[in-house]
Amino acid sequence: MAITQHELTRRREQLHDLQRYLAVLEADHDGARAKLLGFRHRYLEALGPLMRELDELEAQLHQATLLLHDALQRQGLDTPRPTPARAKPWPDIAALPDAVPLPPEPTGPMTDLPPPSLKTLYRRAAMRFHPDLAPQGPERDVCEQRMMAVNDAYASGDRRKLETLLLAAGELPEKVIGGPADAVRAWLGLCEHLVQGRIRVVQAQMVWLQSLQMHALRIAIERAEAGGMRPLDIMAARLRSQIAERRQELYIGERVGSDASLAADFLRKRYLRAAGR
Structure with missing residues (x-):
């Protein structure tokens, strides 16, 4: 099936529209990622030392409670085995993977030949079939009959008849019905497929970014800051309070080992706290 110059132009415009849309999505993603990375840096700078402490x-504390548990086990007292607190790692916020480059557009006369006009077909048929261009004899008689058919087809606007006559006479299809443009059609289809695939990758990555707990935390903190609050300072105060509590727990845990009932009670309370009860 032939493809017209108009159709080629329309398909190229569609491809350019897809590429412009993709560029907007990539810019939005890169902006969201940059904000998240900037927030993570600020968050860890403010709270990282306290979190590490x-x-x-x-x-x-886990090591101390583990020693208490083992000591009580040796004394025949069954207590829950302490489990280590597992800090949730900050996810790696990777950049978008490199896009697959679009292949170069094919070149050559077959890529943009529109179907010739009816008048062009008529002139081509006249040059091939006009009796004056044929030698005397049966060949001229055949040309006269074909030229009559050509004149009738042109007069009635029967393009298909002219195409059939020319193709039967050995004319190249691309000169009769236009360049099939298989190469450029396939190139456009491949480019559209690659760009649409890239769009899906960027959209999925954007959804993942927005699903991160860090993203929700950034939004909450920035809204609080916009309202005049200082949420990072509040969080730092809470961490210091937790640090003081853990130090007190560690102090007690390291000194109750000689009293089995106190050690068991300490482990039970520690277990309940770790379980969130």
Whole structure:
């Protein structure tokens, strides 16, 4: 099936529209990622040292409670085995993967030949079938009959008849019905497929970014800050309070080992706190 110059132009415009839409999506994604990375840096700069200190105390407290548990087990007392507190790692916010480059557009006369006009077909048929261009004899008689058919087809606007006559006489199809443009059609289809695939990748990555707990935290903190609050300072105060509590727990845990009932009660309370009860 032939493809006209108009159709080629329309398909190229569609491809350009897709590429412009993709560029907007990529810019939105990169902007959202940059905001998230900037927030993470600010968050960790403000709270990171306190979070690390709390994690270290949790590790020491776990070791102390594990020693108490083992000591009670040896005394025949069954207590829940302590489990280490597992800090949730911050997810890696990777950049978008590199896009597959679009292949170059095919070149050559077959890529943009529209079907010739009816008048062009008539002139081509006249040059091939006009009796004056044929030698005397049966060949001229055949040309006269074909030329009559050509004149009738042109007079009635029967393009298909002219095409049939020319193709039967050995004319190249691209000169009769236009360049099939298989290569450029396939190129446009491949480019559209690649761009649409990239759009889906960017959209999925954007959905993932917005599903992160860090994203929700950034929105909440920035809204609070816009309202005049200082949420990072509040969070820092809470971390310091938790650090003080863990230090007190560690102090008690390291000194109740000689009293089995106190050790068991300490482990039970520690277990309930870790279980969120």
